[in-house]
Amino acid sequence: MGPEKLKEVIKEALKDAEVVIAYKEGFDKLHSTPCFVTTPEEADAVIFDPRCVQNLASYLPSLKKKAAVVVKGCDSRTIVQYMQEALIDRGKVTVIGIPCTGIVSIKKVMAKTGHQPILDVTFPDKNTVVVKTPKGEQKMAMADVAADKCGSCLYPTPVVYDQLVGEPIESDKTYETAYKDVAELAAKSLEEKKAYWEKEFDRCIRCYACRNACPMCVCQDSCIAESRDPHWISQKSNPTEKFMFHMIHALHLAGRCVECGECERACPMGIPVNMLKRKINQDMKELYDYEPGVKPEDKPPMFTFSVEEKKIEEHKL
Amino acid sequence: MSEIAPKELRIVGFLCNWCSYGGADTAGVSRFRQPTDLRVIRVPCSGRVDPLFIVKSLLNGADGVLVSGCHPRDCHYTDGNFYARRRLEMLKRLLPFLGIDEKRFHYTWISASEGARWQKTVTDFTTQVHKLGPLHSTTEAQIGS
Numbered sequence: 001m002g003p004e005k006l007k008e009v010i011k012e013a014l015k016d017a018e019v020v021i022a023y024k025e026g027f028d029k030l031h032s033t034p035c036f037v038t039t040p041e042e043a044d045a046v047i048f049d050p051r052c053v054q055n056l057a058s059y060l061p062s063l064k065k066k067a068a069v070v071v072k073g074c075d076s077r078t079i080v081q082y083m084q085e086a087l088i089d090r091g092k093v094t095v096i097g098i099p100c101t102g103i104v105s106i107k108k109v110m111a112k113t114g115h116q117p118i119l120d121v122t123f124p125d126k127n128t129v130v131v132k133t134p135k136g137e138q139k140m141a142m143a144d145v146a147a148d149k150c151g152s153c154l155y156p157t158p159v160v161y162d163q164l165v166g167e168p169i170e171s172d173k174t175y176e177t178a179y180k181d182v183a184e185l186a187a188k189s190l191e192e193k194k195a196y197w198e199k200e201f202d203r204c205i206r207c208y209a210c211r212n213a214c215p216m217c218v219c220q221d222s223c224i225a226e227s228r229d230p231h232w233i234s235q236k237s238n239p240t241e242k243f244m245f246h247m248i249h250a251l252h253l254a255g256r257c258v259e260c261g262e263c264e265r266a267c268p269m270g271i272p273v274n275m276l277k278r279k280i281n282q283d284m285k286e287l288y289d290y291e292p293g294v295k296p297e298d299k300p301p302m303f304t305f306s307v308e309e310k311k312i313e314e315h316k317l
Numbered sequence: 318m319s320e321i322a323p324k325e326l327r328i329v330g331f332l333c334n335w336c337s338y339g340g341a342d343t344a345g346v347s348r349f350r351q352p353t354d355l356r357v358i359r360v361p362c363s364g365r366v367d368p369l370f371i372v373k374s375l376l377n378g379a380d381g382v383l384v385s386g387c388h389p390r391d392c393h394y395t396d397g398n399f400y401a402r403r404r405l406e407m408l409k410r411l412l413p414f415l416g417i418d419e420k421r422f423h424y425t426w427i428s429a430s431e432g433a434r435w436q437k438t439v440t441d442f443t444t445q446v447h448k449l450g451p452l453h454s455t456t457e458a459q460i461g462s
Contacts, residue, residue, distance in 0.1 A: 186414055194416025232373070240376050247372045254368075254407055276414070283410045302407070305399035307390065312406050315423060317441040 058215035068094035076158030077258035077293030097161030149261035152178035213266035250276035337385035339429030364397025381446035
């Protein structure tokens with residue numbers, strides 16, 4: 001897949017859409033930034049490579065224009081979920097899908113270089129990243145610096161698109177291997193799990209970046225985490241309030257989280273915030289055979305019910 | 318003095334106005350003996366019970382939470398308890414993942430005429446929570462007060 005093809009597709013899409021949301025180079029060579037392309041000239045600055053980490057579909061629900069958007073496999077699930085929840089008008093959105101071979105985690109690359117200024121980043125092939133810093137060139141294996149979500153990616157090819165740029169890719173993972181980390185934690189004892197979450201959430205600074213980055217957090221200014229009436233959580237920075245915030249986030253995403261990993265990417269403290277949602281997703285798969293953002297005609301399980309629940313049994317005391 | 322344990326724990330009960338609250342009332346009117354640990358919160362429907370109510374209770378001092386509504390198909394609002402069932406089941410499976418014993422949370426269906434069933438449920442649940450002991454240390458339990 002060459003970026004030339006993508007630029008062509010974007011120019012073509014501009015004939016119909018008012019704006020195309022894509023990526024361009026950011027403030028340094030390691031970062032990319034979302035860009036809103038409105039003219040063919042601007043399309044020439046568009047890039048796509050493993051630096052393009054953001055989920056651009058997040059812009060769609062609040063964008064009232066006819067738009068086209070560049071999506072990776074994981075991001076495309078966001079669009080399907082929006083369709084299921086009627087948050088976007090599919091007729092107004094052109095989806096430009098790109099089969100993705102994995103993206104880098106900026107944090108991991110920075111850690112590997114020892115937080116040196118980045119002079120240049122190149123991707124000679126899909127398994128290698130070459131980073132140039134004042135100290136010299138450093139070659140990294142993609143597997144070592146890939147975002148955590150890529151390790152459990154089941155949909156490298158977008159599940160929905162109008163235009164596909166590049167050849168479709170099959171995932172080499174199964175549902176079981178993708179959810180291995182959740183199963184491992186779930187198998188631990190209650191005390192171990194409690195200690196695990198206490199340790200992780202202890203670092204939370206309540207910046208709410210995870211919520212702000214989340215494409216499925218659509219309450220905007222009505223988030224109950226910040227409402228004073230009812231006062232769900234106070235301004236205190238104690239473990240109870242931190243934990244409560246993460247439960248609000250997790251339970252409001254129950255059966256809706258598309259696992260795009262934006263919450264973890266945005267978290268400045270490196271807390272595995274996606275884990276709770278993934279655990280709920282796993283339960284949803286077991287109970288209702290439902291995966292968020294895969295089939296547009298599905299209904300999120302918490303939005304509906306069946307009179308006879310096949311898998312729910314009455315609990316005995 | 319209750320026969321269950323010398324010291325009371327805090328158990329929060331969310332009861333549906335149309336069935337379980339009536340059921341608890343029936344039990345009271347019939348003078349069935351009940352443990353006194355449960356604090357009842359009357360809600361219009363079990364569908365009104367946000368799973369976050371339960372989480373917040375457990376985080377802020379409750380040692381156990383009981384949710385009770387009308388039997389499925391008997392809802393005053395036709396389908397409130399069907400939604401509740403899905404949500405509460407989701408939470409029931411999530412709690413152990415957080416390190417909270419899922420035995421501290423129970424949801425059930427009790428109709429207004431089932432005073433005896435209410436008595437049995439609340440007694441058994443209180444016993445179960447007492448077996449697990451307090452969820453919070455004394456100092457932590459004071460936060461909410």
